[in-house]
Amino acid sequence: MLINFFSLLLKLHMATSLKEFHFLIILCLLFIHFSLAQDGNQFIYNGFQGANLHLDGIAKIHPNGLLQLTNTSKQQMGHAFYRIPLSFNTYSSGLMTNLSFSTNFVFAMVPELPNLGGHGIAFTISPTMNFSHALQSQFFGIFNPSNWSLPANHVVAIELDTSMSIEFEDIDKNHVGVDVNSPKSIEAAPTSYFSDKERKNISLELISGNPMQLWIDYDEAEKTLNVTIAPVKIPKPNRPLLSTAIDLSQILLEYMYVGFSSSTGTFASDHYILGWSFNKSGQAQSLEISKLPSLPPQKRKKKSFKMILILPLAAAVVLIIVIGASYFIRSKKYEEVLEEWETEYGPHRFSYKNLYRATNGFKERELLGRGGFGKVYRGKLHNSNQQIAVKRVSHDSKQGMKEFVAEIASIGRLRHRNLVQLLGYCRRRGELLLVYDYMPNGSLDKFLFNNVKPNLNWFQRFRILKGVASALLYLHEEWEQVVLHRDVKASNVLLDADLNGRLGDFGLARLYDHGSNPQTTHVVGTLGYLAPELARTGKATTSTDVFAFGIFMLEVACGRRPTNLQGVREGVILLDWVLECWKGGAILDASDPKLEGNYLTKEMELVLKLGLLCSHPLPEMRPSMRQVLQYFDGDATLQEMQPDSLSINTSTESNEALQLVMSFGYSFGKYSAHSLSSNESILDKTR
Numbered sequence: 001m002l003i004n005f006f007s008l009l010l011k012l013h014m015a016t017s018l019k020e021f022h023f024l025i026i027l028c029l030l031f032i033h034f035s036l037a038q039d040g041n042q043f044i045y046n047g048f049q050g051a052n053l054h055l056d057g058i059a060k061i062h063p064n065g066l067l068q069l070t071n072t073s074k075q076q077m078g079h080a081f082y083r084i085p086l087s088f089n090t091y092s093s094g095l096m097t098n099l100s101f102s103t104n105f106v107f108a109m110v111p112e113l114p115n116l117g118g119h120g121i122a123f124t125i126s127p128t129m130n131f132s133h134a135l136q137s138q139f140f141g142i143f144n145p146s147n148w149s150l151p152a153n154h155v156v157a158i159e160l161d162t163s164m165s166i167e168f169e170d171i172d173k174n175h176v177g178v179d180v181n182s183p184k185s186i187e188a189a190p191t192s193y194f195s196d197k198e199r200k201n202i203s204l205e206l207i208s209g210n211p212m213q214l215w216i217d218y219d220e221a222e223k224t225l226n227v228t229i230a231p232v233k234i235p236k237p238n239r240p241l242l243s244t245a246i247d248l249s250q251i252l253l254e255y256m257y258v259g260f261s262s263s264t265g266t267f268a269s270d271h272y273i274l275g276w277s278f279n280k281s282g283q284a285q286s287l288e289i290s291k292l293p294s295l296p297p298q299k300r301k302k303k304s305f306k307m308i309l310i311l312p313l314a315a316a317v318v319l320i321i322v323i324g325a326s327y328f329i330r331s332k333k334y335e336e337v338l339e340e341w342e343t344e345y346g347p348h349r350f351s352y353k354n355l356y357r358a359t360n361g362f363k364e365r366e367l368l369g370r371g372g373f374g375k376v377y378r379g380k381l382h383n384s385n386q387q388i389a390v391k392r393v394s395h396d397s398k399q400g401m402k403e404f405v406a407e408i409a410s411i412g413r414l415r416h417r418n419l420v421q422l423l424g425y426c427r428r429r430g431e432l433l434l435v436y437d438y439m440p441n442g443s444l445d446k447f448l449f450n451n452v453k454p455n456l457n458w459f460q461r462f463r464i465l466k467g468v469a470s471a472l473l474y475l476h477e478e479w480e481q482v483v484l485h486r487d488v489k490a491s492n493v494l495l496d497a498d499l500n501g502r503l504g505d506f507g508l509a510r511l512y513d514h515g516s517n518p519q520t521t522h523v524v525g526t527l528g529y530l531a532p533e534l535a536r537t538g539k540a541t542t543s544t545d546v547f548a549f550g551i552f553m554l555e556v557a558c559g560r561r562p563t564n565l566q567g568v569r570e571g572v573i574l575l576d577w578v579l580e581c582w583k584g585g586a587i588l589d590a591s592d593p594k595l596e597g598n599y600l601t602k603e604m605e606l607v608l609k610l611g612l613l614c615s616h617p618l619p620e621m622r623p624s625m626r627q628v629l630q631y632f633d634g635d636a637t638l639q640e641m642q643p644d645s646l647s648i649n650t651s652t653e654s655n656e657a658l659q660l661v662m663s664f665g666y667s668f669g670k671y672s673a674h675s676l677s678s679n680e681s682i683l684d685k686t687r
């Protein structure tokens, strides 16, 4: 540059005509201006009129100073590099030069088709400006298929990628990535910025057509490269989008060119750079947004005069129809059934709209599981941020609904630390939604049987049993009415954040007044947990709950399902198997092998024997839940029992009951109120 300057002075000296003299003076002044403002190590362009750039491919500078790297022609590329190579990795006066740099630029990507753009822009630091062998699309106009991962490339690029290339393991089609010698990013993130005001990440769409600003900062001492992006009107966010640990001295050569490379593929966008500031000796100056060139107006189809008149009219009509339709669809979407008598249950009623929003529209992603009555979804109430579980139960009979909702409302008043709180309900046509407290650890069966969750140790299991027993005692004896659970089993015991057992699912529970005889209604419950007399008569009592609790105790101690005993014999039920172990003199053989013998023998024996006693075929032999708790707490000791005292009836009665159940209900694994009348008649006949 200095030589150029002197040769210019020489020319000036030799100038003869006045005209030429004037011209050269101006040129000379211009040169001085450039060498001061843009001494090679730093420059700022608020628009690119007269910029010292080397362009190739289809890149061009518009008269207003806008730099256009590509247009929407497919499979093209465009480059714009600062003409003068910068000294990056050299020794000067015995010291390694400082590789720190700071740059920011404003860009815009206007896709040819809405939402379909390609391929992107890359800020590039390269040892050469000769990209004649580079390819377009995913190679960004920098690399080619034969050399795209060679360390000899000595290229660092920050890509703004609007296409998802599987071969380079792109995360999406809207990301910012750091590329070293290869279009396969060493680090990438979906385009977003951290809003200091809202204190959260806000996503950006690269091909929105709106100008955005990108900042790239490399610090020699920290050896980190930070990349930050934001819409053009937002000042630089405090947190970078990418903060990549990288030692540029291992990659870059002595002299490097800096600039932009851009490519299009099967899909194409207009890629623009509006302004660029670069500095190797400090923080790059901010661009003056108001001075930046404007983008060309977005192309619109020419409209005839008629169209100008008709269009707004048609638009208005369409708008009215759309609003009307969406209102109709909305009201249909959130439709629910609300009857006069329900007003008294006000606090327990949820609007369908709220539940719909809480569960993100009952998305499959929020599905927690499905049971005999329907699906359960996770949700979050918008006003309180409370996490909930919503169970969708289908029902088709209007009959009994009133009674059922009355029960729910009173169940909602039950409070116990080992119960899953029922928060309320919502009714739609053909459907009832029950809202429960969300239990982060899910149901106990997953811990016991599926091997998907970690194993629970004996201490945790024993505490769960005690908790569930105290909940059942509360339901049976401690509340104002007797509440029968009717479906005690491992999948209805949920674990809270501290792995406390909580009894859930009162969907099936029915209430009985203290003292009065239980009505004989329907057989409800799950195969394997049904007391023999319940299968025969359909009468649920506290004793039938105790029976199910006994089976549940055996499940927890043995880590096995009540009916499907894998690894033992076919067709044997858990109850009989434990009994056999006891008869063989080794009841502890029945304990869960996953415990590896790590339990208190006394407690394990108690749980196994008490489980058998609770599941005694004769209801009058079963203890009450109060007694069960006394045994657990050591306030009472279990009488010496002989296994034979429990087995008298098992082979006949419980097996008979089981066979009965299997004959009509096995494929469902469950009885429900829906299949009622036929069940009852079958039961009556066989008796």
Ligand SMILES: Nc1ncnc2c1ncn2[C@@H]1O[C@H](COP(=O)(O)OP(=O)(O)OP(=O)(O)O)[C@@H](O)[C@H]1O
Pocket: 368, 369, 370, 371, 372, 373, 374, 375, 376, 389, 391, 420, 436, 437, 438, 439, 440, 442, 443, 487, 491, 492, 494, 504, 505, 526
């Ligand atoms: N309150 C809750 N919090 C977290 N997860 C839950 C909650 N309620 C249910 N779940 C999950 O949803 C699954 C399905 O529950 P659901 O009660 O419908 O089926 P089930 O218990 O297997 O059978 P049943 O219909 O006899 O109750 C459960 O296994 C559990 O993992």
Ligand SMILES: *[C@@H]1O[C@H](CO)[C@@H](O)[C@H](O)[C@H]1NC(C)=O
Pocket: 058, 071, 072, 073
């Ligand atoms: C893109 O630019 C090239 C070179 O300037 C030109 O030949 C081509 O017609 C342009 N394409 C579009 C779609 O404008």
Ligand SMILES: *[C@@H]1O[C@H](CO)[C@@H](O)[C@H](O)[C@H]1NC(C)=O
Pocket: 130, 131, 132, 133
């Ligand atoms: C670019 O490099 C290729 C060889 O890789 C060479 O043939 C070509 O002449 C070079 N172009 C320029 C402008 O230097």
Ligand SMILES: *[C@@H]1O[C@H](CO)[C@@H](O)[C@H](O)[C@H]1NC(C)=O
Pocket: 128, 130, 131, 132, 133, 134, 135, 142, 143, 144, 147, 150, 151, 152, 153
């Ligand atoms: C890889 O190809 C590009 C494009 O032709 C070229 O600029 C670069 O120098 C090549 N790198 C090596 C290491 O050959």
Ligand SMILES: *[C@@H]1O[C@H](CO)[C@@H](O)[C@H](O)[C@H]1NC(C)=O
Pocket: 189, 190, 192, 194, 199, 200, 201, 241, 242
């Ligand atoms: C915001 O995004 C960054 C980068 O992707 C991520 O590391 C960070 O955890 C996100 N912060 C929040 C609050 O979501």
Ligand SMILES: *[C@@H]1O[C@H](CO)[C@@H](O)[C@H](O)[C@H]1NC(C)=O
Pocket: 217, 218, 219, 222, 224, 225, 226, 238, 239, 240, 243
């Ligand atoms: C990069 O970002 C991190 C985290 O915000 C910050 O601590 C660090 O100083 C930044 N480095 C540079 C070179 O900007």
Ligand SMILES: *[C@@H]1O[C@H](CO)[C@@H](O)[C@H](O)[C@H]1NC(C)=O
Pocket: 098, 099, 100, 101, 220, 221, 279, 280, 281, 282, 283
């Ligand atoms: C490198 O240069 C930057 C300015 O670009 C300066 O802030 C930093 O202190 C320098 N670091 C070293 C190690 O000299």
Ligand SMILES: *[C@@H]1O[C@H](CO)[C@@H](O)[C@H](O)[C@H]1NC(C)=O
Pocket: 042, 043, 044, 277, 278, 279, 280, 281, 282, 283, 284, 285
């Ligand atoms: C480069 O950094 C130096 C030191 O902070 C500053 O004085 C100068 O204005 C900056 N130049 C540009 C073009 O950003």
Ligand SMILES: [Mg+2]
Pocket: 371, 491, 492, 504, 505
């Ligand atoms: Mg359940």
